[in-house]
Amino acid sequence: MTLPDRSTPDLPKRLPANYQLVYDVVRAQAPGLHAPAGDIFTRAKALKPSLGYSTIYRALDRLCQMGLVLELHLPGMNAALYEQARPGHAHFVCRACGRIEDVDCDVPSDAIHSFVRGRDGVVEEIILTVHGRCTSCRLAAPEPAALPAADSPS
């Protein structure tokens, strides 16, 4: 199996003006807010109407590689969400209403770092996502009983 050639990223030294603009737009989001690429495009285009859609993706890509922006894939959400990278918090996603809530929670970064480092790897980002049900949804609909894992091996 040949994997895609992603070795030697070797990012250019300077951030192109458009990428900086996209970064600004992302940072302008209130902390705890997350936006799909389309929203970012809209807002960026408002600032510089000549912007093309592709540039947004290219910029977000780069910003993620640089660790400035975090790409967030949430279940039931067809589009990726982006936010300014900000370590030390997790995301709580309510399975019922889909609302996303920031959780100021200490990710066990030490444990992970040492584990990965023990294998000669480097940790660049830790993403912690919690699925569950928020208060209001829990009140609205009680938990359906979980099925006991039905076994039926071939």
Place this chain on the structure above:
Amino acid sequence: MTLPDRSTPDLPKRLPANYQLVYDVVRAQAPGLHAPAGDIFTRAKALKPSLGYSTIYRALDRLCQMGLVLELHLPGMNAALYEQARPGHAHFVCRACGRIEDVDCDVPSDAIHSFVRGRDGVVEEIILTVHGRCTSCRLAAPEPAALPAADSPS
């Protein structure tokens, strides 16, 4: 803003045979392996040729809701990956080669549970993903220097 009506999931009590079959296929994967829906479809169809693609998605959906299967979105991967739900391990994704490695790492479930419970929510699933570079990729290409977060507020 109106959110999609996802309240009251109220899952049917019994697991349809096709869903069970999909579950079996997912469980047949070696632990630590993750498969996109397409693969699962192929393998399931081999067992029951009449299966339609949509059924796979429906089944995976349901199985995820039931907590039997875990849906995994990894960066740079356009398709979701699925694996048997198995709490207490994280995924390490190498940004360079894209390889996925299982990390038997203790997720801080207690801390998260108490935090979320403190807000009257319920935790159903915790997904911990670590991005970084694995040994071989680190040797192949040294870390590009990180840009200092370039500021330029409007």
Place this chain on the structure above:
DNA sequence: CGGGATATTGAAAATGATTATCACTTCCGA
């Protein structure tokens, strides 16, 4: 065993986010 509501099914089409392509411009180092 009916009988009707409900859930599941597969095929095919629709959707929609993301990527690739391409011709052109811009930037930077030498």
Place this chain on the structure above:
DNA sequence: TCGGAAGTGATAATCATTTTCAATATCCCG
């Protein structure tokens, strides 16, 4: 200033996932 590498926007292409729909299957409650 030259040359190549990187960035650009428009457009088309890709491709995973959803939706639709008509046809079955399944379940519940007598």
